[in-house]
Amino acid sequence: MKTEAEYDVVVVGAGLGGLSVAALLAHSGERVAVLEQGEGVGGLAHAFVRGGYTFDPAVHGIQSGEIVWNLLEYLGVDDLCPYVLSPHFYGAAFPDGVTVCAPAGWDAFVETNADLLGGAEGAQVRRFFQVLRDVLDEMAWLQMRADPRALATMMAERPTFARYRSSPVSDALDDYVPSPLARAVCTAAWPFLGTPPSRLSLLNFAQMLNTYLEGVRYPLGSFQKLADAFAAAVTRYGGEIHVGTPVERILVAGDRVTGVRTADGVTRRARVVVSNADATTTLTGMLGEEHLPEPYLRRLRRMTPSLSAFTVFAATDLDLGSLGLAHETFLHPHWDHEENWRDVLAGRPASAWMSNTTLCDPGLAPAGEHTAILTALAPWDPGQPWHEIKESFADTMIRQFDRVVPGLSDHLTYREIGTPITMHRFTRGTRAAMYGWENTANQFANKRLPHSTPVQGLYLSGHWTEEGCSSYRAITSGFTSAKAVLEHLGNDIGKTLPRTFRQRTGFVAPATRNWYFVDHHAPDREDT
Missing domain, CATH: 3.50.50.60 (FAD/NAD(P)-binding domain)
Known part of the structure; x- marks a missing residue:
């Protein structure tokens, strides 16, 4: 050979x-x-x-x-990738015409979500996000490798982290957020992690929020x-x-x-x-x-792998810049995210999100037009072949987003569909899992x-x-x-090498190349 x-x-x-x-x-x-x-x-x-x-088929903003x-x-290549910073984390549309455009920054983000509901429900929103911030603060002081004999003491000193370290998000909701509306608002971004509050790791959700709230960057x-x-x-x-x-x-x-x-x-x-x-x-x-x-x-x-995704790559001649949209907007058909999840598992578009990347970079579409990338979590096997149902699935998705962009379905200038089969063809991932x-x-x-x-x-x-x-x-x-x-x-x-590159180093000159000897006489164990 x-x-x-x-x-x-x-x-x-x-x-x-x-x-x-x-x-x-x-x-x-x-x-x-x-x-x-x-x-x-x-x-x-x-x-x-x-x-x-x-x-962009799958990535529309980067945190941290x-x-x-x-x-x-x-590495000396930052000049090859200029970026813009979005002022928003996300937008979200709920039933009954309730919408929010959530800004970056913890305090502004929390207050915007709390003010959306006000009163006792707003207080529940504030309490939930304070719990997440307490968890993050206690996590920050944990050692990377702890002596097991000291674990009990460490957990006692970090009671919020200890309470939720192995919990889904729904545990904190059950503890502090009885209002169905407040629960929905607090967890509007769950689709970014691909699993609903009853299953989603609270630590993961908290970390995701924290990194995104530093500001979302989009490469020009x-x-x-x-x-x-x-x-x-x-x-x-x-x-x-x-x-x-x-x-x-x-x-x-x-x-x-x-x-x-x-x-x-x-x-x-x-x-x-x-x-x-x-x-x-x-x-x-x-x-x-x-x-x-x-x-x-x-x-x-x-x-177990995550779900896959169904995507409509569309463009419109509507003036999206005049609507006050975030560059990504969730659309939740039900207040109860568990009901949204049941729709997803049944092969119906729910809790989808629209990415309008031209709000960050107008050069991604011809003058006077905007991209509208619609993404929904989707099972690998929806019970019918994707090639038979993809057009009706896409039609339903687009009509749903008429609630966010009135007239969108009648003003498309381009439309292309990607199913989980498409994602598998390009990634060869198990069941086209979007999140690993x-x-x-x-x-x-x-x-x-x-x-x-x-x-x-x-x-x-x-x-x-x-x-x-x-x-x-x-x-x-x-x-x-x-x-x-x-x-x-x-x-x-x-x-x-820095552990996280949190601090700037400036360009570092590359090392002299090492020419290692490779033992190419060692026999291969080749199996068919």
Whole structure:
């Protein structure tokens, strides 16, 4: 079998979790190759152009942007990705004509939501968000690795965190928010994490709010610009990116990886493989269950993926800028989010959201027009083939948003549909899961998969890992993976990398390249 090249690291998948780890490793002096099965980089952050309209399929705003752009600055590519800062977190439309446009910043956000209802219900809203802020404050003082003998004392000192650390959001609602209207308002943003308050991790929800309320950034030109900036860093520092190159097999000798084999039969040797691909596909498909210990496999089999998504990519000639919209607006057909969730599971559009990215960047559509990207959570199997029901599903979704933008359904200038089948074609993810594992309390943080695996030299990056879902967390998973890989390779630069890039470093010159010897005579354990 032909051996095409040897590398220090092969990265499988060019989503943000793969590109960020590859960029940091290349900048740190490692020989890196990124192999992407699709025809372009970005994963869920890629964008496409149709007839003058630019659409982001899945990512429409990034939280904790300060950290992300500090990382880009460190790599010297921040100039490739200018951005605008949205003044809003989200908008939301509820039954009975109740609407809110929630601003960024904790205090303004809380008061806007509380004033929407006023009186006793407004007080409930304030109390709920104070509980979340107490949880976040107590979490901030927890040690990364605590002595188990001190755990009881630590929990006693952090009673709010201790109460809700393994709870769904609904536990805090039950404790402090009896009003159905206040409950709905407090948790309007649950679709951003893909699971309803009765299932959604409270810690996850609190962290999501906290990072988004720092301010939502949108890269000028679409989220493709962010992916392209990381890709530019990879190649600028000597790395390679190969698109249209699906990995068929992760090669193993003994208990360690030796490289990968792609679908065209080419072998690429490496000391380390980092997979940004779907975790189940990586571990049971590309690698093979026979290389994993049974306890690890049992854990993997217990985990459940999130739902997928149905998307209508549309444009309109209506003047959306005159309506006072946030650039993303939720539409909840029912006050009870559990009822909205039941609609979702039944294959009916509910708690969908509209992303009008042209409110941030007018250049994404022709003059006088706006994009309207409508997204609804959707099951992989709605009980009927998606190709048979997609048009009626889209029609229903669009008509629903006439409540937010009057006349929208009669003023579309473009329309294209993406189903879960479409998402699977581009990502090859298990059941086209939009958020990786479902964001339940028992699948949050270290209850997701760690970056290291039982096979030496095989690492994971992306929203299947401990950081969780969202573009920001995919990127942070990348630099967590990079630090682990650098330690594995004996590269001391990993010790100098900031933990979060919360502080600015300025551009850092790349390291001198290390030319590691790869033992290409080690036998592969190839299984079919």
